[in-house]
Amino acid sequence: MEKIDVLIIGAGPAGSVSSAYLNKLGYKTLVLEKTQFPRFVIGESLLPHCMDHLEEVGFLENVKKAGFQIKTGAAFYKGDKRVDFLFENQFTKGWTWTWQVKRAEFDTILINTAKEQGVPVKFRSEVTSVKCGPDKQIVTYMDEYEVEHTVEARFIIDASGYGRVLPRLFNLEEEVSTPARGAVFCHIHDTKRTGKQGENIFMHSFRNNKAWIWAIPFSDKTTSVGVVSDTEFVGEFAEDGGKKFLEHIRSFKDLNGRFAEEELVFQPREILGYAKRAKQLHGEGYVMCGNATEFLDPIFSSGVTLATGSGLLAAKLVHRQLTGEIIDWQTQYEDLMRKGVDVFRSFVLGWYNGDIQTIFFANAIEANIKEQVCSILAGYVWDENNPLVKKHKTIVPALAQVIRMNEVA
Numbered sequence: 176m177e178k179i180d181v182l183i184i185g186a187g188p189a190g191s192v193s194s195a196y197l198n199k200l201g202y203k204t205l206v207l208e209k210t211q212f213p214r215f216v217i218g219e220s221l222l223p224h225c226m227d228h229l230e231e232v233g234f235l236e237n238v239k240k241a242g243f244q245i246k247t248g249a250a251f252y253k254g255d256k257r258v259d260f261l262f263e264n265q266f267t268k269g270w271t272w273t274w275q276v277k278r279a280e281f282d283t284i285l286i287n288t289a290k291e292q293g294v295p296v297k298f299r300s301e302v303t304s305v306k307c308g309p310d311k312q313i314v315t316y317m318d319e320y321e322v323e324h325t326v327e328a329r330f331i332i333d334a335s336g337y338g339r340v341l342p343r344l345f346n347l348e349e350e351v352s353t354p355a356r357g358a359v360f361c362h363i364h365d366t367k368r369t370g371k372q373g374e375n376i377f378m379h380s381f382r383n384n385k386a387w388i389w390a391i392p393f394s395d396k397t398t399s400v401g402v403v404s405d406t407e408f409v410g411e412f413a414e415d416g417g418k419k420f421l422e423h424i425r426s427f428k429d430l431n432g433r434f435a436e437e438e439l440v441f442q443p444r445e446i447l448g449y450a451k452r453a454k455q456l457h458g459e460g461y462v463m464c465g466n467a468t469e470f471l472d473p474i475f476s477s478g479v480t481l482a483t484g485s486g487l488l489a490a491k492l493v494h495r496q497l498t499g500e501i502i503d504w505q506t507q508y509e510d511l512m513r514k515g516v517d518v519f520r521s522f523v524l525g526w527y528n529g530d531i532q533t534i535f536f537a538n539a540i541e542a543n544i545k546e547q548v549c550s551i552l553a554g555y556v557w558d559e560n561n562p563l564v565k566k567h568k569t570i571v572p573a574l575a576q577v578i579r580m581n582e583v584a
């Protein structure tokens with residue numbers, strides 16, 4: 176039986192970052208990935224904070240070479256109102272830009288860079304069972320020829336994303352309290368976009384805060400467009416080979432004209448009921464990171480940044496544990512990760528109950544509040560110097576209430 180130090184399940188952003196970090200420290204790692212890369216996955220708009228993570232593991236230079244679309248901010252629309260958040264106007268001193276990426280290409284660059292650095296990766300290798308104990312973890316996987324293999328590891332990092340390998344195997348999945356939502360999306364040719372306005376991601380709220388549409392332009396003059404809403408509403412758009420979807424996106428003021436004569440790159444795809452949560456993020460001999468832990472909602476593009484951030488933190492703590500330190504996984508990992516996720520949760524809940532939209536589309540939004548919001552939209556959700564991070568649960572509803580009262584008066 177092959178014996179290694181750390182086995183990583185999944186070669187997405189969380190798996191790439193965590194494996195690269197541990198490999199640099201000399202650990203014997205192995206990444207097992209179910210699919211063959213490049214593979215499609217949704218989640219194309221990054222946040223500036225993920226640049227910190229990519230830089231720390233030495234991925235940034237290779238990603239730069241790919242020439243992805245630069246993202247300097249995000250715009251939100253509601254009816255005729257538009258608000259732009261530019262990352263150069265931030266409370267937290269961090270990265271002021273990032274990229275909008277086709278994930279098939281981006282994820283391949285990340286895992287290939289990890290491979291160049293020495294990380295062994297086995298594609299078409301699906302983890303099927305895991306047994307954890309105090310000193311050794313036994314992992315079984317099936318290769319592309321349906322041959323079963325067993326590996327013994329000192330520690331496991333579950334970075335299996337939507338696969339949620341350990342939450343499923345260890346019965347750790349938990350219901351989420353938010354309504355079941357879904358998304359229908361496609362890539363569309365986008366040859367008529369103009370200037371900076373056409374380059375950054377935008378989100379357009381409609382159906383009285385219940386639905387929104389995204390447009391994420393790529394550098395090859397195609398754009399990702401998707402509609403998010405309750406599962407029944409989005410289901411209709413996936414039914415007629417894209418006709419209704421195209422009609423719908425053409426009905427939006429800012430999209431109309433831009434896509435009037437453009438063709439879809441592929442038929443709309445749907446993903447339903449993606450909001451999931453694991454009851455616990457760690458146990459004897461294992462830790463979960465990225466989407467395997469929880470996925471809330473795509474509105475603020477937080478998924479990849481939470482994946483790279485949690486992957487990096489998990490790897491750092493695994494290293495410390497393997498060198499003999501006693502790690503309190505609850506406080507040093509789970510509570511810390513959940514703290515950042517909870518900031519996004521306040522924003523997500525506030526988006527759908529209207530509080531965040533009241534703040535974003537206020538007649539006048541104070542510059543300091545806008546800067547604090549901007550840092551959250553950039554992914555700096557652990558910066559407790561930011562008052563909006565520290566007191567997100569109370570500030571969001573209170574601020575929305577004040578704005579509503581002022582606008583009525």
Ligand SMILES: Cc1cc2nc3c(=O)[nH]c(=O)nc-3n(C[C@H](O)[C@H](O)[C@H](O)COP(=O)(O)OP(=O)(O)OC[C@H]3O[C@@H](n4cnc5c(N)ncnc54)[C@H](O)[C@@H]3O)c2cc1C
Nearest residue numbers: 185187188189209218220302335336338465466473478479
């Ligand atoms: C509609 C929608 C829109 C989104 N938009 C954005 C966005 O704009 N920006 C953003 O940052 N995020 C977005 N996301 C979230 C984003 O998709 C995820 O958060 C992100 O991909 C998580 O990365 P990860 O590394 O955790 O997992 P993944 O990228 O899912 O990678 C996990 C890997 O594990 C592999 N795997 C699974 N099971 C097994 C197994 N048994 N054995 C071996 N390997 C396995 C998978 O094949 C996969 O390659 C969106 C999500 C949705 C639903």
